[in-house]
């Protein structure tokens with residue numbers, strides 16, 4: 254039996270295939286305003302990989318109810334299990350997605366003990382960084398190089414719309430663009446560390462950082478300074494939700 | 508009225524009580540019955556009853572008039588305050604319309620200040636609630652407020668409120684509380700006999716039936732019937748058992764109850780106003796000083812507007828044990844400072860002393876956040892089942 258874990262997020266749709274308990278294949282496509290289409294694209298690929306083997310589908314993420322699945326689980330639970338797969342024994346997770354941010358505490362076996370979710374406000378999500386980089390005329394992909402030697406400028410606005418006008422006025426004041434970019438990373442890390450503190454985490458305990466923004470080394474560093482703890486990332490961290498879904502399926506549907 | 512006996516019909520009858528109550532109160536008015544409108548469970552209904560008036564809860568639980576309220580009040584104010592004011596100002600609450608006197612209370616700052624505007628278009632009386640229960644002076648002051656309110660009722664309605672009448676009203680209200688308790692404590696049955704929505708419908712609806720003897724009778728009959736059916740083997744599936752606490756719940760915020768029950772949980776208990784918060788403790792019928800008896804009762808309602816709030820923790824603690832609760836959902840209205848600030852204390856108490864999972868859930872009267880609520884609540888239920 255194969256297990257397909259599918260994470261339908263607001264910005265990207267991710268899917269993984271587990272065969273014989275091993276991660277066999279993974280796909281990530283932009284959701285691009287068409288979650289159903291993105292799910293189908295990912296599923297077509299993964300079904301091809303499964304070949305003739307029978308499979309079970311477990312869905313998670315905000316579009317989790319859009320396809321018929323064998324099991325539907327929320328992204329919180331899946332991120333917990335996915336984090337455990339990527340970093341066995343980890344107790345804290347920060348997941349910054351395109352349009353939300355989750356902070357989770359775990360029991361050391363991937364089971365959720367407490368969680369917080371910000372899905373109401375773009376500040377504190379990947380979207381915030383994307384908008385600010387856009388305003389600065391840069392692609393988010395070059396973020397790390399762009400801020401490599403920068404000194405952060407203070408950004409005061411927490412709302413994405415107001416922060417954007419603040420960035421524009423900083424540009425017109427002649428502040429270096431890379432300093433402004435690093436400033437926005439500081440601003441969002443500050444906000445997220447506030448949300449993280451609500452978990453009342455043990456001081457200095459390692460945090461697994463997942464989601465699209467965890468690709469950025471520069472941001473991980475800023476985040477680590479703000480939460481006052483080592484922040485770990487993983488090349489597969491964007492797949493944490495999908496992996497968790499497949500893991501739960503393997504346990505529950507067996 | 509035709510007598511309805513099947514349980515689903517009985518529940519429907521309770522849930523329509525608010526609408527039917529509009530006509531009932533109109534009838535009462537036409538018969539010359541004085542009516543007092545209130546918003547909060549701190550109001551000593553015993554005094555109103557002793558004065559020969561009927562006390563009713565005014566509309567404050569839908570977003571229908573929030574836009575109108577925001578013309579006068581700040582946007583970032585608790586929806587309950589805005590709705591209360593909006594319904595009153597737009598004259599969209601028939602209960603408000605038929606109230607001879609509206610009685611408010613100095614619970615939270617937003618509400619207290621809102622009444623200053625309400626006074627402009629309606630006879631509004633304010634009871635001054637002390638914000639501490641730790642000082643003897645606070646209790647004495649609350650007792651003097653009981654007497655001042657009694658005198659206000661006497662003057663306003665031209666009646667005399669004797670201690671005997673108050674004593675009689677205390678007994679009647681206690682009987683009603685007892686009947687309510689007997690009903691909502693059916694939530695203690697495990698596996699459950701009733702869904703949380705059914706329990707809530709009955710409790711919410713019972714506020715809008717004005718003949719106390721009739722309410723008591725209906726509640727007792729319903730309780731007996733549920734017990735009989737349960738004994739005969741009728742029960743619901745076992746699911747994670749949730750207790751709801753926090754700001755007042757009802758109307759628009761029943762979406763939280765639905766989210767819990769549609770995603771695999773069952774609400775077995777409500778600590779909020781409308782259910783246990785103000786009903787749980789009876790007034791001491793043996794206390795010779797009726798005002799003292801009322802003071803003791805109404806000083807100990809576990810509302811976040813008063814410090815300390817040990818009564819809330821004590822009630823939560825007993826309820827968690829009695830109802831075999833698996834998890835607690837603290838529903839807090841957006842911009843409700845008292846309950847949002849108090850939430851950390853409640854979380855600490857539940858996690859550290861009761862060792863029970865807790866979730867904070869902030870919401871308002873809109874439907875915009877239903878999907879977010881579903882996700883959070885489902886994640887919480889998954890956490891309980893893991």
Ligand code: SF4
Pocket residue numbers: 546547548549614615754755780808810811812
């Ligand atoms: S929560 Fe407090 S202020 Fe609000 S209705 Fe209940 S007792 Fe009154």
Ligand code: SF4
Pocket residue numbers: 585586587588614615616617618754755812840842843844845846
């Ligand atoms: S819900 Fe909170 S803010 Fe609103 S009236 Fe009640 S105590 Fe005040």
